[in-house]
Every structure is written in C-alpha cells, then in structure tokens.
Amino acid sequence: MVHAIRFHKTGGPEVLVWEEVNVGKPGPGEARIRHTAVGLNFVDIYNRSGLYAAASLPSGLGSEGAGVVEEVGPGVTDLKPGDRVAYGSSPLGAYSEARLIPAASLLKLPDGIDDKTAAAMMLKGLTAQYLIRQTYRVKAGDTILLHAAAGGVGLILSQWAKHLGATVIGTVSNEEKAKLAQEHGCAHTINYTREDFVKRVDEITGGKKVPVVYDSVGKDTFLKSLDCLAPLGVAALFGQSSGSVEPLNLGLLAQKGSLYVTRPTLFTYAAKRENLVAMANELFDVVKSGAVKIEVHQTYPLKDAAKAHTDLAARKTTGSTVLLV
Known part of the structure; x- marks a missing residue:
C-alpha cells in the first residue's frame, strides 16, 4: 500500500499525518509516478496552515518532486514507464510515495541531473527563471x-x-x-x-x-x-x-x-505547456553549464515532514531541503 503525508485540518506541523492512500490507475492525460525525492518549500507551510486554502480536506501536500513513471493513461504519448521525470508546478500531492499527476506537469530529466537535485530545483529554479527572465528581465x-x-x-x-x-x-x-x-x-x-x-x-x-x-x-x-x-x-x-x-x-x-x-506566481507563468517546457529547458541548461549549482543542505525522511516544516519555519534551514522517499 502507498503511504503519503496528508492533513485533515489546517494548522501547525502537528496536523501532518503519515497514512495509507489508494493511488489507482492513471486516467486520460495522467501518469502514475513513483517518487524518489520531494522538494520542501515555504508555500507548503502556507497550504498546511490554511493561508492558501486547499481545494478540499483531507488534502495531500507539496507541488515539487522527482521520480520514475510507472504507468501512463490514455492520450499520453510523450512519456513512457521508466522515464525519469520531475515537476515543480502541480496539484497538491507530492508528499507521497506514489501519485497520479497530469502528464502535462511532468518534465523529462536530462542526463547529468539526478533525482535529488531535480526535487530541490524545480519549483525554486522555475520561480527564479520567471522572476529574472520574465517579471523583470535582469541584464x-x-x-x-x-x-x-x-x-x-x-x-x-x-x-x-x-x-x-x-x-x-x-x-x-x-x-x-x-x-x-x-x-x-x-x-x-x-x-x-x-x-x-x-x-x-x-x-x-x-x-x-x-x-x-x-x-x-x-x-x-x-x-x-x-x-x-x-x-x-x-x-x-x-x-x-x-x-x-x-x-x-x-x-x-x-x-x-x-x-x-x-x-506573480509560478502557476500563472507555467500555465501553458509550451511556456513550462521553455522555462525548464533554460533552467536545465544553466544548471548543466555549472553557472548555477544546486546544493541540498538538508534531507529528511518523507514521513518526518512535520519536523522539516518546523525547522523551515524557524529559519533553521538554508538553501534547498529534500524529503527522501
């Protein structure tokens, strides 16, 4: 059975629970992925606390992760089982061992970028991309x-x-x-x-x-x-x-x-698939070139997400934090 971190009510880190979930088979336009690493972001605290309202409760958490495609649904032609993928903008649910996700949210990982690095860089790196390349184009x-x-x-x-x-x-x-x-x-x-x-x-x-x-x-x-x-x-x-x-x-x-x-929000800038792909390609290129180095400074087991949230809110973390599955 698949386990995931979920919350049944909004509040502090203590509302996060590790429980069994039923994932099922991917529907049209979806993929089922098995996570290897999940990114931790401050927006996760906003979602958990209720500052940003979840669509319904109980709810999953997290919108950034990396892993391997297990199965694709009808109509998905550009992904196949075994593909290494990552994402940084998706419906909540990254804090899970496996999940269903819109295939349009997934990006194939190039060689040279490992899963832990990808989980640490997608939401944050795509955010940096739109901020300095689109919101205000730094020169x-x-x-x-x-x-x-x-x-x-x-x-x-x-x-x-x-x-x-x-x-x-x-x-x-x-x-x-x-x-x-x-x-x-x-x-x-x-x-x-x-x-x-x-x-x-x-x-x-x-x-x-x-x-x-x-x-x-x-x-x-x-x-x-x-x-x-x-x-x-x-x-x-x-x-x-x-x-x-x-x-x-x-x-x-x-x-x-x-x-x-x-x-601005990443959700808006990456709403169109072609924009998301272009943003990710620019991010991948600048990371592969060595101009931007992604360093994971903290890791926690996924089931210890509450501890990770506590440390993040207390400003005890620096750089990127990854939850390992």
Whole structure:
C-alpha cells in the first residue's frame, strides 16, 4: 500500500499525518509516478496552515518532486514507464510515495541531473527563471535587491543573476547566511537584524537605488522594499514568509517614483505547456553549464515532514531541503 503525508485540518506541523492512500490507475492525460525525492518549500507551510486554502480536506501536500513513471493513461504519448521525470508546478500531492499527476506537469530529466537535485530545483529554479527572465528581465550592469538571499530561491536566483552580469545585494538574518549568500553570487549582503537595508542599499548604489526588488518576505520588508527602488522600479512580491502585506495605498507608488508592484506566481507563468517546457529547458541548461549549482543542505525522511516544516519555519534551514522517499 502507498503511504503519503496528508492533513485533515489546517494548522501547525502537528496536523501532518503519515497514512495509507489508494493511488489507482492513471486516467486520460495522467501518469502514475513513483517518487524518489520531494522538494520542501515555504508555500507548503502556507497550504498546511490554511493561508492558501486547499481545494478540499483531507488534502495531500507539496507541488515539487522527482521520480520514475510507472504507468501512463490514455492520450499520453510523450512519456513512457521508466522515464525519469520531475515537476515543480502541480496539484497538491507530492508528499507521497506514489501519485497520479497530469502528464502535462511532468518534465523529462536530462542526463547529468539526478533525482535529488531535480526535487530541490524545480519549483525554486522555475520561480527564479520567471522572476529574472520574465517579471523583470535582469541584464548585465543591473544592481538588484534580493531578500532571503540564503533561501532556496535566493541561492539559485543570485547565482543566475550574477551569471547574467548583474550585481546582487542580498538580505540575510545572520553571518552564517551572509557567508552562504556571498558564496552563491551576492556581491553585497545586508544583515537586516542589525542594519537598515534601505540605508545600505542607498550607500551601495551611490543613491541610485535599484530597478527591481525580489521580495518573498512580505509584511516585514515590503514597504521598505519600495524605498529601495529607483523611479519606474519593480517590486516583485513572490512570497510572504513574515505574513501578508497590508492593503496598499496606490498613491504611494506615485510618490515613490511611479513604481510597479506585481504579485506573480509560478502557476500563472507555467500555465501553458509550451511556456513550462521553455522555462525548464533554460533552467536545465544553466544548471548543466555549472553557472548555477544546486546544493541540498538538508534531507529528511518523507514521513518526518512535520519536523522539516518546523525547522523551515524557524529559519533553521538554508538553501534547498529534500524529503527522501
């Protein structure tokens, strides 16, 4: 029998339970995959806590994983049993030994990228791709601000932005994370627990400020992020680890320099299959080239997902964390 992590009510890590589930055979357009590794992401906490509502309860959890195709349903022609695959944008249910999944969500893994690496990079790497290649297209000579620079998305985004010729300013919470961020592409780090990041950005840029801020922290940083932007700058709010941003007086955007604010999601950017494939190919290429290195800093058995959630929420993790099946 297949086991999975599910939750029957929203709440803290304690609501996660390890239980038997019935997977069944794939229907039209579906594939059944056996997981080898599952990615841990902050959005999983949002789903578990109820900040992002699940379609129904009980619910599975997780939207990123890697494994092997066991069976395909009617109409699936580009996958076959035995194919190594990964995904970073799917219906909830990655925290499982096996699952059914829309085949359109799956991407064949190229040689040279192992399953654990794939599970650590798909959601975070695809997020980095849309942020720096689409939401605001980072170019050589740009100086950008990245919050949570030592996090999973942060370590990928900063390496990739440096590869593109940008200078990355990253905010972190301690010296250990500052060192990690510097090792992964950040030219400057700001410890926001003891430094005013608005003042430091102004000093680093000589008063010019930055064209874009990538903010996954939310409530604690957002308004100050606006103060770091040059006129016509873009604030890309792609997470809210410190809580939701309060309603915004749009007049502030005019006062602070005709700014742009966006709340992008991977789900939207990768909604069309052709876009998802193009994004993944660009991610695979930059990883295979060595320009972006994916490092898994923590692993937990899948059945210990609650412990992983506790550590992630307490900021005890850095970089990518993978749940092993």
